[in-house]
Amino acid sequence: MKVITSRNNERIKDVVRLRDRKARTESGLFFIEGIHLAEEYIRHCGFPLEVYFTEKAYNSYRDFFASLPEDILCSVSDSVFEKISTESSPQGVICVCKACSFPQSLPEKGSFLFLESVRDTGNLGTIIRTAVSLGVEGIVLSPDCADIYNPKTLRASMGAVFAADIFMPAEFSAAVTSAKKYGKVYATALYDNSLELGKFKVCKNDSFIIGNEGQGITEEIRSLADNTVIIPMTGKTESLNAAAAAAIIIWEMTRSYNGR
Amino acid sequence: MKVITSRNNERIKDVVRLRDRKARTESGLFFIEGIHLAEEYIRHCGFPLEVYFTEKAYNSYRDFFASLPEDILCSVSDSVFEKISTESSPQGVICVCKACSFPQSLPEKGSFLFLESVRDTGNLGTIIRTAVSLGVEGIVLSPDCADIYNPKTLRASMGAVFAADIFMPAEFSAAVTSAKKYGKVYATALYDNSLELGKFKVCKNDSFIIGNEGQGITEEIRSLADNTVIIPMTGKTESLNAAAAAAIIIWEMTRSYNGR
Numbered sequence: 001m002k003v004i005t006s007r008n009n010e011r012i013k014d015v016v017r018l019r020d021r022k023a024r025t026e027s028g029l030f031f032i033e034g035i036h037l038a039e040e041y042i043r044h045c046g047f048p049l050e051v052y053f054t055e056k057a058y059n060s061y062r063d064f065f066a067s068l069p070e071d072i073l074c075s076v077s078d079s080v081f082e083k084i085s086t087e088s089s090p091q092g093v094i095c096v097c098k099a100c101s102f103p104q105s106l107p108e109k110g111s112f113l114f115l116e117s118v119r120d121t122g123n124l125g126t127i128i129r130t131a132v133s134l135g136v137e138g139i140v141l142s143p144d145c146a147d148i149y150n151p152k153t154l155r156a157s158m159g160a161v162f163a164a165d166i167f168m169p170a171e172f173s174a175a176v177t178s179a180k181k182y183g184k185v186y187a188t189a190l191y192d193n194s195l196e197l198g199k200f201k202v203c204k205n206d207s208f209i210i211g212n213e214g215q216g217i218t219e220e221i222r223s224l225a226d227n228t229v230i231i232p233m234t235g236k237t238e239s240l241n242a243a244a245a246a247a248i249i250i251w252e253m254t255r256s257y258n259g260r
Numbered sequence: 261m262k263v264i265t266s267r268n269n270e271r272i273k274d275v276v277r278l279r280d281r282k283a284r285t286e287s288g289l290f291f292i293e294g295i296h297l298a299e300e301y302i303r304h305c306g307f308p309l310e311v312y313f314t315e316k317a318y319n320s321y322r323d324f325f326a327s328l329p330e331d332i333l334c335s336v337s338d339s340v341f342e343k344i345s346t347e348s349s350p351q352g353v354i355c356v357c358k359a360c361s362f363p364q365s366l367p368e369k370g371s372f373l374f375l376e377s378v379r380d381t382g383n384l385g386t387i388i389r390t391a392v393s394l395g396v397e398g399i400v401l402s403p404d405c406a407d408i409y410n411p412k413t414l415r416a417s418m419g420a421v422f423a424a425d426i427f428m429p430a431e432f433s434a435a436v437t438s439a440k441k442y443g444k445v446y447a448t449a450l451y452d453n454s455l456e457l458g459k460f461k462v463c464k465n466d467s468f469i470i471g472n473e474g475q476g477i478t479e480e481i482r483s484l485a486d487n488t489v490i491i492p493m494t495g496k497t498e499s500l501n502a503a504a505a506a507a508i509i510i511w512e513m514t515r516s517y518n519g520r
Contacts, residue, residue, distance in 0.1 A: 130504045135494045163496040198520030234395045236423040244390045247504035248511045260458030
């Protein structure tokens with residue numbers, strides 16, 4: 001087990017750099033905080049590369065640490081830990097992990113949730129959590145979505161990112177087009193003269209597109225969809241919360257293949 | 261139009277006190293921040309009692325201020341405004357409003373969303389926003405829910421609180437019992453051997469109970485329900501986000517009377 005007590009240690013500086021998307025992309029690494037995310041990561045992806053922890057955390061989670069290989073453990077002082085942490089009340093555990101390379105092309109069949117320009121890390125994480133919870137077959141991200149490996153995305157996803165089938169095609173529009181071979185593609189919209197969700201039958205290989213929180217789906221992508229869809233509302237409010245709207249869409253989308 | 265430039269002004273001190281639930285309850289007043297909430301309040305409840313604003317806000321929203329009676333306007337210095345505001349990037353508009361007295365007893369028929377001990381202000385506001393958006397007939401709060409008039413609840417509700425039919429019975433269990441006269445009452449649960457949402461027919465006057473984020477519904481209230489219900493999930497995640505789970509429940513609940 002290694003021990004680091006200097007805030008100027010080069011390894012610690014490298015971990016702190018992983019707060020930035022650019023450093024994550026260049027190194028192919030990211031970090032996660034807290035016991036729950038660590039356990040979810042290990043459950044789905046195996047051991048992390050390095051685990052940094054405080055003495056207090058070591059004493060609080062003895063079983064967890066006992067289950068890890070000795071050579072990935074690195075005990076750090078509270079002051080060093082604070083330098084890395086992005087949490088307001090940290091649990092004292094940070095794992096450095098290897099990023100996945102997500103496939104570019106979609107499988108030959110299936111129902112997909114396309115996320116175009118979902119820029120809010122909390123929304124992206126929550127949408128992925130809902131999609132994995134309800135059994136979406138594949139989640140397809142446009143290149144300008146928030147970063148999957150941003151600490152806030154990971155936190156909001158509660159680790160669902162590690163269990164998700166995520167695709168990151170370089171050409172988002174081509175991926176949308178390819179999904180049309182297997183079923184209909186619905187673009188969620190905010191305007192009338194769209195189909196009303198819940199009033200038409202969603203079939204097993206149909207896909208849905210969710211757009212940016214403020215701007216919605218771009219005209220380019222919308223024009224590729226077979227139909228636009230709205231969540232029918234009373235008009236007493238202007239809109240739904242983004243995570244709530246996505247949950248309803250995902251629920252209706254997975255209804256078709258979950259036999260509800 | 262009044263002008264206040266002293267942070268020690270007694271009126272300003274009274275407004276600042278409204279940050280606390282106790283002061284809100286005692287005075288029967290609360291405050292809202294931002295143009296959107298102000299517009300929603302006016303749309304549903306009429307003019308507020310007082311409007312505090314900065315010069316910058318006055319110049320940015322001239323039409324809004326022109327539509328208000330002169331005698332409720334109170335121009336304040338930036339320093340005074342900062343003292344009242346709870347926002348990180350305030351728009352410079354705060355309205356002091358009279359709290360509603362929500363009815364204790366439920367109407368003689370209808371479908372209700374019961375919220376037991378929903379303590380997180382953000383969740384409470386988001387759930388109310390979703391319920392109003394989708395057309396829930398009545399929202400029934402247990403006395404230990406977060407405060408409707410907490411600035412964070414109001415912000416998350418995006419003003420839906422003002423459009424909602426809210427009930428606050430002193431005896432929450434008696435209200436649940438009374439709803440059973442008109443239809444079934446379903447308690448949302450996290451354990452198996454419950455009915456699966458989406459696999460049974462929800463009828464027009466059926467009601468649902470959503471419990472505390474961590475503890476769920478108390479045994480006392482659960483025992484009053486006709487059935488427990490779960491949202492069927494893949495098991496790849498531990499749970500859904502509270503606002504996402506509530507959105508799915510509300511969507512299925514309103515499906516019955518919205519003809520979806």
